[in-house]
Amino acid sequence: MTENPFDPIILSKISNMELRARLIVDGALSGIHKSPFRGSSIEFLEHKEYSPGDEIKHIDWKVYARTDKYYIKQFEEETNLKCYIFLDNSGSMGYKSTGMSKFEYASTLMASLAFLLLKQSDMVGFISFNDKVIKYIPPRSRITHLNVLLNALAELKPSGKSDVSNILNEFIEKIGRRSLIVVVSDFLDDTDKIIKQLKYFHFKRSEIILFHILDHYELTFPFEAITYFESMEDERRIIAEPKSIRSHYLNELNRYLEQFKQSCLENQIDYWLIDSSTPLDQALIKFLMRREGSQHSITKFFK
Amino acid sequence: MISFFNPLLLFGILGISIPIIIHLINKKKAFSYKFAAIDFIFQTNKRISVKFKLRQLILLILRASLIAFLAIAFARPFLKTFSSGISGENVPTSNVIILDDSYSMQYTNNRDSFFKSAKAAAKEIINNLTKNDEAVVISCSSSRLQALPGLDYDKNNLLNSLDKLLPTYLSVPITSTLDKSIEILNTSKAPIKRVYLLTDMTKNGWNTDWFKTGNERLRNCVSSVHIIDLSEDKILKNIAITNVGSSIVTSGTNVECRVNVTVSNFSSTKAKELMVQVFIDQKKIAQGFFNIESNASETKEFCFNVEKGINHAGWIEILKDNLGVDNKRYFAINTSQKLDVLLIDGDPKTNIYESETFYIEKALNPGLEHASSIKPTIISVHEFNNFELASFDIIFLCNVETLPFEKIHELEKFVKGGGSVVFSVGNKVDANYYNNSFGTLLPNRLYTIKTFSSGSLISEEQPLHLKLVERMHPILNILSETDVSTLSSAKFYRIFYVDPTPLGDCKTLLSFSDDTPAVIIRQIEGGKSVLFTSSIDRDWTDMPVKSFFLPLMQQLCKHLAGNVSEEILNEAMVDNTWQISCPNNINNVEITNPEGVKTVLQPQLNYNEKSLSYVETHIPGIYTITVDGKPLPQFPEYFAVNLNTIESNLSKIDKKEIAALMGGINLTITSDINESGEVLLGEAKKTMWGTILLLTFCILIVEAFISRK
The missing domain is CATH 2.60.40.10 (Immunoglobulins)
Incomplete structure (x- = not known):
C-alpha cells in the first residue's frame, strides 16, 4: 500500500517547510488541474535563458553583451491582493496526539497558502500571535518572500495564552480595504469577541477565511484512564475519568463548533474546520474546490 | 446478639483497605496529560464531577463492603436469640446431649462413621456452651442404667465423658433415652432446657407408642429438641447375615456339619453374586454366591466335614459394605459332646419290637447312623458283668430283675462319682429286692404295683395320665406347648406306687393324674438317679409312641450329663x-x-x-x-x-413422622453435617452467613453494574 505523502504523520518527517509547501501545492493544483499562473508582469523579476517561442522584445541585450548569450527578462506578476495570514502561536496550538501538532499543521497550511498566493503574485503578510503579536511580516508579492515567511515560521514555538480578538483589533487600522484575512487557529478563545472583531474587517470589504485547526483527539476525546488534564496555556489542571465525561465533552464541543460555524456563516466568514489528522493535500483540495465552485469573490484569487 | 464461629477470620475485614489503597494509588498514579481543549473538560466536569466523585465513592464503598461482608460470611456469624422469650447471653441453659450408640451408627459414608461424626458434633455443642450452661452427655445404651448421670458445668468433664463413649453392638431405643433426659432435666432449674439427639434416623430406635404419653412429658419439660441426622438424609444400604443355624451328623471319624446361612438385603437394589464365605478354625472352607432381591432374604446350606471329637468355632462372612459389623456371624460346633448311654434290657425278646429297650433306644438316637449326640448301647443283664461303667455317662436299668452285688456296688460308686442311673420298672421288678438292693440310689422306696383299666371290663378304674409338676425344670422347660399338651394323652395302665417319703434330695418332675409320682429325680453327691414308676416300653403304657417321648428322653439324658441344650x-x-x-x-x-x-x-x-x-x-x-x-x-x-440383626434394617424414619410424634415441641431437624455446628446450637443461635453471602453477591452485581456504566 502506498503511503499518502500528505498525511500529517509523513509530512511531520519532512523538516523543510518550503519542500512541504511546494509538495502540497503542486499536489493540490495537479489535483484540480488548474494552472495557478495568470496575468502580466510589470516589474523585473529575474533572467531566463532564451528559448524558441519567447518574445524577442524581452531579450536583455545588456546581458547578451556581457555573456554572449540570450536571456529573457522576466517580470513580477501584477498583483491586486493583499493577504494577511494570522497564525495562532499560543500554547494550545502545540498540542498533538499523533503526527503533527496543530501548530505544525497550521504552519504547513499557512506556508502552502502563501506559496500558492505568491505564485499568483499576490502579496502575503504574516502575523503570528498569542495574546500579543509575536511576529509581523508586512505583505510582499515576490516569490522570494516565501523564504522570509518560512524563516519566520521556523523561529516560532507555541507558547502563551491566546487572544485572537485582541490581535485582530490591533490590525483593523493597519490592514487596508479589500484584503484577504486568513486566520489559522484552534480558536480556543472567546469566539463572540473574535466574530465581533472580524465584522470590522468585513465592513472594510475584506474577505475572511478562518481555518479552525483541531486535533483528532480534541474532536473525539478517545481517552480511557483517569487522567490529570493540564492546560497548555496556564497552570490549570483537572482530574477526570474520560469514559464518564466523553459524551458531555463532545456535546459541549459540538455545540461550540456549531455556534461558531453559524456565527461565521451569518457574517459571511468562510469557515473551515480541519482535523489535524486529515492529509493536508486533501484539506487543501477540498478547500480550493469549494472555493472554485463558490460564487464568493475570493475565488478568483485561486484561479 | 451476633457471635461468630470463626472469629479469627474477621481479620479479613482489614482487607477493606485493599480497595481504598488501590483507589488512592490509582488517583496518585493518574498520569498528567497536557490537553488543549481543557476548557471543555472544565465545563463538562463542573456538571458531572459531583456525579463522578459520588460514583467513585459508591464504588469504593461497595468494593470495601464486598470484602468486609466476605470476611464476615466466612467467620460464620450467628444471631443469638432465645426461644423462651428471655434474651441475653447469660441466660442459663440445661442441655442433654444424646448420642445414638446403636450399631447402625457404625455405618461409614466415605468418611468417618456416623458415631464418630456424632461425637465431633457433640464436642462442638459442648465447646459452644457458656459458663452458665450445664449439660450432660448420655448414650442411648446408657438409658438402661439405673443411676442418672448429673448435669455438669465443667466442659472438661463433659468432654471426658464424651471421649469415653463407644459404639455398641446393640439395637438401643431412643425413646427410653428421652425418658432419661426428662428425668435429668427435671432436676435442673435453668429456664431453658434443651435436648440434642444425634442419630442416624433409622426406624428401629423409635418406639412410636412412647409418644402417646411421652410427648406431653417431653413438652412440659424441655424448651426444644434438636435432632441432627448424621446420615445427612441419605438412603442407607445394607446387607447383613441375619441367621446362622448349624447341625451336625456324625459319621465314622468325621462329622458332617451343615450350616444354614440367611443373608438379608436391606437395600433398594438387588444384590448380585454376593460372595459368602465360611471359615472354620480361622480357615476358609467353603464359599457360595447369593442373589438377593431388594428387601428380601435368601438362605443357603453349606455342608462340610470337621474333625470329630474336637470343638470348632467359625464364622460366616460377606464382603464389606458400609455397615461392617453385621457382615460376620459366628457359630460354634461341639462334636465332642457325645453322650454314651448304657441301656440294660431286663426283658429282651426275640422280636425286638417287644424288647424293653426298643423305644428308648429309638428315642435317644432316631437315625440309622449316630445322628444324635446321644449314643445308646443295649446290653442284657448277663452282658453287664463285662462292661466298664466309667465309659458311660448314664445307665438305664429297664425292667431289670436283679444285678450281681458287685455291680450294684459299682453302680453306687458310678453315681457318686458323677454318673447317672435311670430306673424304669416292669413286671420283673420286685419292690422288696429293689428297696433292699438299690436303696442308696432310688429316690423313693417302691411300694406296690397298681393296675388300672387295661381294656377289660373287670376293672372300673380308668388309665392314668401324666401331668407337669416342675414346668420350669431344665428337663421340662424345653418341651413345647404342643408336647406339654400331649402329656395327658399318654395312658398308663399299670404303675408302681412309691413310698411318699423320699430317700434323699429328691424332686418330683412329673406325676400321674392321681398325683402319684411318675418321674422322680434324686441328687446323690456328684451324680443323679431317676425313677420312672412305669414301664419304658409299651407293656404298661402307650407313652413311648407319644410325640413328647423323644424330646423328653433326650433332654433327660442331656440334663443328667450336665448339658441343658x-x-x-x-x-x-x-x-x-x-x-x-x-x-x-x-x-x-x-x-x-x-x-x-x-x-x-x-x-x-x-x-x-x-x-x-x-x-x-x-x-x-x-x-x-x-x-x-x-x-x-x-x-x-x-x-x-x-448381633440381634434387627438393627441391620436401616429403614429411615420420616422427618414428618417425627414432627408429628413431637407435635407441640419446638423441634429442629438438620441433615447437613457441615451446618451442624450452627444448627446444634439450636434455637438460641440462628445462622446468618447464608444471608450475608447473598448480600455480598448482590453487592457484586451492583458494583459490576455501576463500574460498567
Whole structure:
C-alpha cells in the first residue's frame, strides 16, 4: 500500500517547510488541474535563458553583451491582493496526539497558502500571535518572500495564552480595504469577541477565511484512564475519568463548533474546520474546490 | 446478639483497605496529560464531577463492603436469640446431649462413621456452651442404667465423658433415652432446657407408642429438641447375615456339619453374586454366591466335614459394605459332646419290637447312623458283668430283675462319682429286692404295683395320665406347648406306687393324674438317679409312641450329663446372658472374650444344678471357655455371641413422622453435617452467613453494574 505523502504523520518527517509547501501545492493544483499562473508582469523579476517561442522584445541585450548569450527578462506578476495570514502561536496550538501538532499543521497550511498566493503574485503578510503579536511580516508579492515567511515560521514555538480578538483589533487600522484575512487557529478563545472583531474587517470589504485547526483527539476525546488534564496555556489542571465525561465533552464541543460555524456563516466568514489528522493535500483540495465552485469573490484569487 | 464461629477470620475485614489503597494509588498514579481543549473538560466536569466523585465513592464503598461482608460470611456469624422469650447471653441453659450408640451408627459414608461424626458434633455443642450452661452427655445404651448421670458445668468433664463413649453392638431405643433426659432435666432449674439427639434416623430406635404419653412429658419439660441426622438424609444400604443355624451328623471319624446361612438385603437394589464365605478354625472352607432381591432374604446350606471329637468355632462372612459389623456371624460346633448311654434290657425278646429297650433306644438316637449326640448301647443283664461303667455317662436299668452285688456296688460308686442311673420298672421288678438292693440310689422306696383299666371290663378304674409338676425344670422347660399338651394323652395302665417319703434330695418332675409320682429325680453327691414308676416300653403304657417321648428322653439324658441344650450352649445374643449347666466338680471357669479379656466365673446352684451365667457378652465373636487353662471334656470349648440383626434394617424414619410424634415441641431437624455446628446450637443461635453471602453477591452485581456504566 502506498503511503499518502500528505498525511500529517509523513509530512511531520519532512523538516523543510518550503519542500512541504511546494509538495502540497503542486499536489493540490495537479489535483484540480488548474494552472495557478495568470496575468502580466510589470516589474523585473529575474533572467531566463532564451528559448524558441519567447518574445524577442524581452531579450536583455545588456546581458547578451556581457555573456554572449540570450536571456529573457522576466517580470513580477501584477498583483491586486493583499493577504494577511494570522497564525495562532499560543500554547494550545502545540498540542498533538499523533503526527503533527496543530501548530505544525497550521504552519504547513499557512506556508502552502502563501506559496500558492505568491505564485499568483499576490502579496502575503504574516502575523503570528498569542495574546500579543509575536511576529509581523508586512505583505510582499515576490516569490522570494516565501523564504522570509518560512524563516519566520521556523523561529516560532507555541507558547502563551491566546487572544485572537485582541490581535485582530490591533490590525483593523493597519490592514487596508479589500484584503484577504486568513486566520489559522484552534480558536480556543472567546469566539463572540473574535466574530465581533472580524465584522470590522468585513465592513472594510475584506474577505475572511478562518481555518479552525483541531486535533483528532480534541474532536473525539478517545481517552480511557483517569487522567490529570493540564492546560497548555496556564497552570490549570483537572482530574477526570474520560469514559464518564466523553459524551458531555463532545456535546459541549459540538455545540461550540456549531455556534461558531453559524456565527461565521451569518457574517459571511468562510469557515473551515480541519482535523489535524486529515492529509493536508486533501484539506487543501477540498478547500480550493469549494472555493472554485463558490460564487464568493475570493475565488478568483485561486484561479 | 451476633457471635461468630470463626472469629479469627474477621481479620479479613482489614482487607477493606485493599480497595481504598488501590483507589488512592490509582488517583496518585493518574498520569498528567497536557490537553488543549481543557476548557471543555472544565465545563463538562463542573456538571458531572459531583456525579463522578459520588460514583467513585459508591464504588469504593461497595468494593470495601464486598470484602468486609466476605470476611464476615466466612467467620460464620450467628444471631443469638432465645426461644423462651428471655434474651441475653447469660441466660442459663440445661442441655442433654444424646448420642445414638446403636450399631447402625457404625455405618461409614466415605468418611468417618456416623458415631464418630456424632461425637465431633457433640464436642462442638459442648465447646459452644457458656459458663452458665450445664449439660450432660448420655448414650442411648446408657438409658438402661439405673443411676442418672448429673448435669455438669465443667466442659472438661463433659468432654471426658464424651471421649469415653463407644459404639455398641446393640439395637438401643431412643425413646427410653428421652425418658432419661426428662428425668435429668427435671432436676435442673435453668429456664431453658434443651435436648440434642444425634442419630442416624433409622426406624428401629423409635418406639412410636412412647409418644402417646411421652410427648406431653417431653413438652412440659424441655424448651426444644434438636435432632441432627448424621446420615445427612441419605438412603442407607445394607446387607447383613441375619441367621446362622448349624447341625451336625456324625459319621465314622468325621462329622458332617451343615450350616444354614440367611443373608438379608436391606437395600433398594438387588444384590448380585454376593460372595459368602465360611471359615472354620480361622480357615476358609467353603464359599457360595447369593442373589438377593431388594428387601428380601435368601438362605443357603453349606455342608462340610470337621474333625470329630474336637470343638470348632467359625464364622460366616460377606464382603464389606458400609455397615461392617453385621457382615460376620459366628457359630460354634461341639462334636465332642457325645453322650454314651448304657441301656440294660431286663426283658429282651426275640422280636425286638417287644424288647424293653426298643423305644428308648429309638428315642435317644432316631437315625440309622449316630445322628444324635446321644449314643445308646443295649446290653442284657448277663452282658453287664463285662462292661466298664466309667465309659458311660448314664445307665438305664429297664425292667431289670436283679444285678450281681458287685455291680450294684459299682453302680453306687458310678453315681457318686458323677454318673447317672435311670430306673424304669416292669413286671420283673420286685419292690422288696429293689428297696433292699438299690436303696442308696432310688429316690423313693417302691411300694406296690397298681393296675388300672387295661381294656377289660373287670376293672372300673380308668388309665392314668401324666401331668407337669416342675414346668420350669431344665428337663421340662424345653418341651413345647404342643408336647406339654400331649402329656395327658399318654395312658398308663399299670404303675408302681412309691413310698411318699423320699430317700434323699429328691424332686418330683412329673406325676400321674392321681398325683402319684411318675418321674422322680434324686441328687446323690456328684451324680443323679431317676425313677420312672412305669414301664419304658409299651407293656404298661402307650407313652413311648407319644410325640413328647423323644424330646423328653433326650433332654433327660442331656440334663443328667450336665448339658441343658445345644442351642443355649452354642450361641447367645450380644448383651444377653449366656447360661449353661455345668458338672458339679467344676468350681471356676474362665471365659475369654474375642478381645482377649478373661473373666473368671463361679457356677451357681440352681435346682440342685450347677450352672454358669455370663453377662459380659458385649462384643460379637467367639468366646472361649477353659477350666484351669484347658478345655474341659464333656463341656463346650466355645460359644458364639452374635448381633440381634434387627438393627441391620436401616429403614429411615420420616422427618414428618417425627414432627408429628413431637407435635407441640419446638423441634429442629438438620441433615447437613457441615451446618451442624450452627444448627446444634439450636434455637438460641440462628445462622446468618447464608444471608450475608447473598448480600455480598448482590453487592457484586451492583458494583459490576455501576463500574460498567
